[in-house]
Amino acid sequence: MALPNELSATELVAQTTSGALKVVDVARAVIARIAERDATVQAFAWFDPDALLRQAEALDAAPTKGPLHGVPLGIKDVFNTRDMPTGHNSPRYAGSQPGVDAAAVDVLRAAGALLVGKTVTTEFAATLRGGKTRNPHDPTRTPGGSSSGSAASVADFQTTIALGTQTGGSTIRPASFNGVYAIKPTWNSISREGFKMGTISADTVGLYARSAEDLMLLADVFDLDALEAPAPTGLAGARIGVCRTPMWDKAMPETRQAMAEAAAALGAAGAAVSELDLPASFAGFADAQLKIGRRETRSTFLNEYRTTPELHEEFKARVEHRDAPPPSEIREAYKLVDRCRALFDDIAAAYDVILTPSAVGEAPLGQDKTGDASFNSMWTLLHVPVVNVPGRRGPSGMPVGLSLVGRRYEDRKVIAFAGRAGAVFATP
Amino acid sequence: MALPNELSATELVAQTTSGALKVVDVARAVIARIAERDATVQAFAWFDPDALLRQAEALDAAPTKGPLHGVPLGIKDVFNTRDMPTGHNSPRYAGSQPGVDAAAVDVLRAAGALLVGKTVTTEFAATLRGGKTRNPHDPTRTPGGSSSGSAASVADFQTTIALGTQTGGSTIRPASFNGVYAIKPTWNSISREGFKMGTISADTVGLYARSAEDLMLLADVFDLDALEAPAPTGLAGARIGVCRTPMWDKAMPETRQAMAEAAAALGAAGAAVSELDLPASFAGFADAQLKIGRRETRSTFLNEYRTTPELHEEFKARVEHRDAPPPSEIREAYKLVDRCRALFDDIAAAYDVILTPSAVGEAPLGQDKTGDASFNSMWTLLHVPVVNVPGRRGPSGMPVGLSLVGRRYEDRKVIAFAGRAGAVFATP
Numbered sequence: 001m002a003l004p005n006e007l008s009a010t011e012l013v014a015q016t017t018s019g020a021l022k023v024v025d026v027a028r029a030v031i032a033r034i035a036e037r038d039a040t041v042q043a044f045a046w047f048d049p050d051a052l053l054r055q056a057e058a059l060d061a062a063p064t065k066g067p068l069h070g071v072p073l074g075i076k077d078v079f080n081t082r083d084m085p086t087g088h089n090s091p092r093y094a095g096s097q098p099g100v101d102a103a104a105v106d107v108l109r110a111a112g113a114l115l116v117g118k119t120v121t122t123e124f125a126a127t128l129r130g131g132k133t134r135n136p137h138d139p140t141r142t143p144g145g146s147s148s149g150s151a152a153s154v155a156d157f158q159t160t161i162a163l164g165t166q167t168g169g170s171t172i173r174p175a176s177f178n179g180v181y182a183i184k185p186t187w188n189s190i191s192r193e194g195f196k197m198g199t200i201s202a203d204t205v206g207l208y209a210r211s212a213e214d215l216m217l218l219a220d221v222f223d224l225d226a227l228e229a230p231a232p233t234g235l236a237g238a239r240i241g242v243c244r245t246p247m248w249d250k251a252m253p254e255t256r257q258a259m260a261e262a263a264a265a266l267g268a269a270g271a272a273v274s275e276l277d278l279p280a281s282f283a284g285f286a287d288a289q290l291k292i293g294r295r296e297t298r299s300t301f302l303n304e305y306r307t308t309p310e311l312h313e314e315f316k317a318r319v320e321h322r323d324a325p326p327p328s329e330i331r332e333a334y335k336l337v338d339r340c341r342a343l344f345d346d347i348a349a350a351y352d353v354i355l356t357p358s359a360v361g362e363a364p365l366g367q368d369k370t371g372d373a374s375f376n377s378m379w380t381l382l383h384v385p386v387v388n389v390p391g392r393r394g395p396s397g398m399p400v401g402l403s404l405v406g407r408r409y410e411d412r413k414v415i416a417f418a419g420r421a422g423a424v425f426a427t428p
Numbered sequence: 429m430a431l432p433n434e435l436s437a438t439e440l441v442a443q444t445t446s447g448a449l450k451v452v453d454v455a456r457a458v459i460a461r462i463a464e465r466d467a468t469v470q471a472f473a474w475f476d477p478d479a480l481l482r483q484a485e486a487l488d489a490a491p492t493k494g495p496l497h498g499v500p501l502g503i504k505d506v507f508n509t510r511d512m513p514t515g516h517n518s519p520r521y522a523g524s525q526p527g528v529d530a531a532a533v534d535v536l537r538a539a540g541a542l543l544v545g546k547t548v549t550t551e552f553a554a555t556l557r558g559g560k561t562r563n564p565h566d567p568t569r570t571p572g573g574s575s576s577g578s579a580a581s582v583a584d585f586q587t588t589i590a591l592g593t594q595t596g597g598s599t600i601r602p603a604s605f606n607g608v609y610a611i612k613p614t615w616n617s618i619s620r621e622g623f624k625m626g627t628i629s630a631d632t633v634g635l636y637a638r639s640a641e642d643l644m645l646l647a648d649v650f651d652l653d654a655l656e657a658p659a660p661t662g663l664a665g666a667r668i669g670v671c672r673t674p675m676w677d678k679a680m681p682e683t684r685q686a687m688a689e690a691a692a693a694l695g696a697a698g699a700a701v702s703e704l705d706l707p708a709s710f711a712g713f714a715d716a717q718l719k720i721g722r723r724e725t726r727s728t729f730l731n732e733y734r735t736t737p738e739l740h741e742e743f744k745a746r747v748e749h750r751d752a753p754p755p756s757e758i759r760e761a762y763k764l765v766d767r768c769r770a771l772f773d774d775i776a777a778a779y780d781v782i783l784t785p786s787a788v789g790e791a792p793l794g795q796d797k798t799g800d801a802s803f804n805s806m807w808t809l810l811h812v813p814v815v816n817v818p819g820r821r822g823p824s825g826m827p828v829g830l831s832l833v834g835r836r837y838e839d840r841k842v843i844a845f846a847g848r849a850g851a852v853f854a855t856p
Contacts, residue, residue, distance in 0.1 A: 334769070
């Protein structure tokens with residue numbers, strides 16, 4: 001029989017709600033799993049087993065049960081939490097107590113989630129320098145970042161769901177590297193209040209789970225938009241666009257192979273699979289995104305710069321606007337991105353969902369760097385929903401995820417297709 | 429001789445930096461002024477004279493002096509503060525201690541500002557229901573909102589500078605009603621981390637002062653963008669566009685008169701004043717903005733809805749998406765706004781600065797409602813800098829402000845013109 005920490009959120013809630021499973025037993029299973037695996041995976045920045053047991057006892061004693069009653073939740077350590085420190089993997093914030101929950105934490109706590117602890121992030125969720133966390137599939141490899149601990153903890157059954165963030169590829173890339181499902185929802189369809197700002201035009205809350213069904217449960221909890229048309233009942237007849245993006249040259253053999261196999265599998269399941277070539281404007285998107293990121297992070301790190309002499313050089317460079325483009329170029333960058341958002345809305349209307357890489361390849365060796373976000377960043381700034389679908393594997397046996405993308409507010413449609421696609425992507 | 433609380437920030441810093449004035453004497457002057465006027469104006473949600481004196485003593489003892497050394501600062505009570513409660517004028521947050529400063533507070537504190545207290549806001553800076561604050565020019569009238577206490581405290585010499593926010597007209601309208609200068613800067617050119625989210629696409633930090641010179645000092649502190657061309661040396665030859673906006677029908681006689689007199693005064697000073705008619709797309713802007721606001725605040729108030737049964741009906745309506753437009757309409761709303769931003773950039777390039785109303789008229793009687801934001805909201809969502817310039821007065825002798833507007837990142841140019849325009853707008 002599966003241990004409580006091995007259940008999906010959907011299965012677990014059924015048991016905690018019926019009374020078949022006590023939350024305190026869920027907490028004990030989580031504590032045991034973390035005790036067993038933490039020396040290897042190191043997913044947590046803060047974890048207190050006694051506090052977790054007390055929280056579980058309070059949930060067991062609560063007069064009502066929410067839709068996530070007792071579901072173990074990992075919280076990326078850039079989200080403010082009222083009863084745990086919030087460290088941002090920054091010396092300035094070590095032990096910092098923000099006292100008020102971030103909006104997403106507030107919603108999940110109100111839904112009855114069991115808040116396991118704070119998961120490791122790269123500093124301010126804004127660098128490629130790895131934290132201490134290791135990939136649970138192979139501890140000599142990175143779990144990706146910046147949501148390193150959240151992705152690894154879900155993959156390793158230390159949590160069941162987890163909160164991440166994404167400004168470039170910080171939710172989807174780790175999902176790919178760890179072989180779990182994740183959604184980077186439509187921009188601002190989940191409030192980003194109370195997590196560290198980076199590039200405000202792109203920053204988005206991300207969610208991890210081990211199934212599309214669990215992502216749909218979270219879509220309910222966060223009240224993501226209802227389907228605009230009846231839900232697809234299968235892949236037969238689905239219109240699927242294959243988008244290699246202007247970054248295709250960066251795709252490693254395993255990503256090229258996974259894309260080809262996935263497209264073939266979808267076609268074999270009856271989907272109408274066709275190539276989607278983005279218009280010429282998109283060739284300038286990455287450069288425009290770089291400029292926007294430089295200008296926006298110049299503002300968002302000013303306070304850290306003014307107060308923290310030991311701030312890393314890359315943040316200092318932003319605030320001092322070394323190599324910053326002049327305002328005229330930044331205005332043009334926003335215009336290009338705005339045009340591309342409108343173009344993409346029109347293009348994507350011809351498809352049910354779009355297939356695109358989640359990462360350049362398998363998780364790289366080492367913990368120094370968290371990998372390459374080239375295949376994620378554009379979708380983030382386009383504000384569209386992206387779901388990572390696991391199933392394929394690379395030459396080292398590591399997971400290689402693929403992304404499904406929809407139009408803004410089509411989050412539920414993308415999740416629904418992710419569940420169906422996941423079944424056909426699964427490596428035998 | 430002027431009392432310390434009557435000085436401009438620029439004058440005050442010269443004295444505190446030279447040692448001619450101790451910060452503790454600034455604090456005493458502020459405490460005396462608040463004691464004299466608080467029963468009438470009621471600008472503060474939280475004020476502790478003993479804590480203020482201790483803070484002033486610490487500033488006097490500090491080894492270095494920042495660019496705002498000892499400048500009395502009012503902080504709208506939606507900004508998190510590490511040593512004062514942050515109440516949002518909401519029962520849920522009464523006495524709440526967020527423990528970490530909002531980014532703008534962090535920057536101002538690091539610059540040596542004297543944090544006087546938390547100023548009254550409408551609930552979550554998101555309603556038109558007035559708070560307790562009264563207009564210092566006439567306590568039977570509203571000071572405007574939502575940054576009610578910040579605008580009133582600066583106008584009434586209880587603070588010298590103050591932090592506000594603007595999503596519709598929450599900084600500029602109160603500046604107009606209270607007869608002070610204020611800037612609503614380019615979107616995200618000051619980090620909005622740590623103040624309550626409403627409509628994230630529009631939410632902007634606002635700054636109050638009693639002179640354009642003080643706004644320029646704050647532009648330095650917040651590192652707003654450098655001028656792209658040499659600063660104007662006067663109004664002679666300046667290209668000024670007069671923009672009545674699609675809202676002109678709402679302008680009351682005093683606003684129409686102030687606009688006409690201001691345009692004439694600028695012309696008399698040698699400026700090339702011409703009409704600026706916005707293209708037809710802008711006719712749909714207000715409707716698109718309403719739709720975007722409904723969708724974004726649906727996300728940002730979800731956590732309050734789930735946790736706070738006594739939440740006001742208007743917030744509940746947002747979260748329950750009563751009357752919400754479908755996603756297809758919201759996508760079209762974003763497209764229209766994005767197009768208008770690009771159009772405005774191109775149009776505004778032909779002008780040095782644009783003159784437009786700050787409010788429909790004088791501050792209305794009563795404290796129930798904070799007035800009409802019709803003339804502010806479009807500029808906020810266009811992300812362009814707006815400075816309120818006082819000087820004109822209406823039939824009741826109340827201030828009637830006018831706005832100067834520039835392109836994104838032209839904040840310093842707009843402030844520079846505001847100083848020159850203010851001199852010619854001043855009612856004899």
